[in-house]
Amino acid sequence: MTAPSTTTPSTEEVQTLYDRLFTAYGPQRWWPGDGPFDVIVGAILTQNTNWTNVEKALETLRRTGVWSFAAIHGTQRDELAELIRSSGYFNQKARKLHGFAALLENEFHGELDQLLGLPMDELRARLLGIWGIGEETADDIVLYASGKPSFVIDTYTRRIVDRLGWRVDGDAYGDYQSLFVERLRPDTALFNEYHALLDHHAAEVCRPTPKCDGCCLLEICLTGRNTHHESS
DNA sequence: TACCAGGTGACTG
């Protein structure tokens, strides 16, 4: 076999993927965090980094009382970087946290609710204007901190979509995002759960080296079919 | 021991 045949998924297939994951894993209780501050800081710190490393950094921030954007705003860059060292890329991430805190302080009087209360597209655009906040982090914040239906795409989501054999119209973030958005009703609870399920599945089963044995997607997956039944 | 983990921005041709 050479080039696997990819096909554009139907609305039904996008729904079926969700159903299979939900049946296999149940509700995921995401995001791991208590409130908007927790979620936003976590979203920035977890960029290309294992969540356990982020938890250590969050715990350090909490323990040292740097547990508000006002506190972050008032903490020196190198000191802040030291507090979040365990999350990796700590110099860059300190700058990102400062960027968020500065926007909040300077343009929203430090009131998180005011920023998060913006219409979804406006909020997303504001977040993307902050240095170090790209599309995934912006969508994490829009969905999990603001509670608005923006579908999150990450490495895990791309990996699953690619292995299923779904045709994507390009390689950009938005190309993967529209695959879902164009086929689902914009529902915050659904987007929340869908992304959580995809991440759980990719972390536990659809790993870099996939564990296809017993995978709940085997029957609808191009990679799984090729790996297991050579019945093509 | 390399590889991997819930990315992003800068720079190049």
Place this chain on the structure above:
DNA sequence: CAGTCACATGGT
């Protein structure tokens, strides 16, 4: 616009 690189820690 597509490819490549720096940024950095901790677990397996």
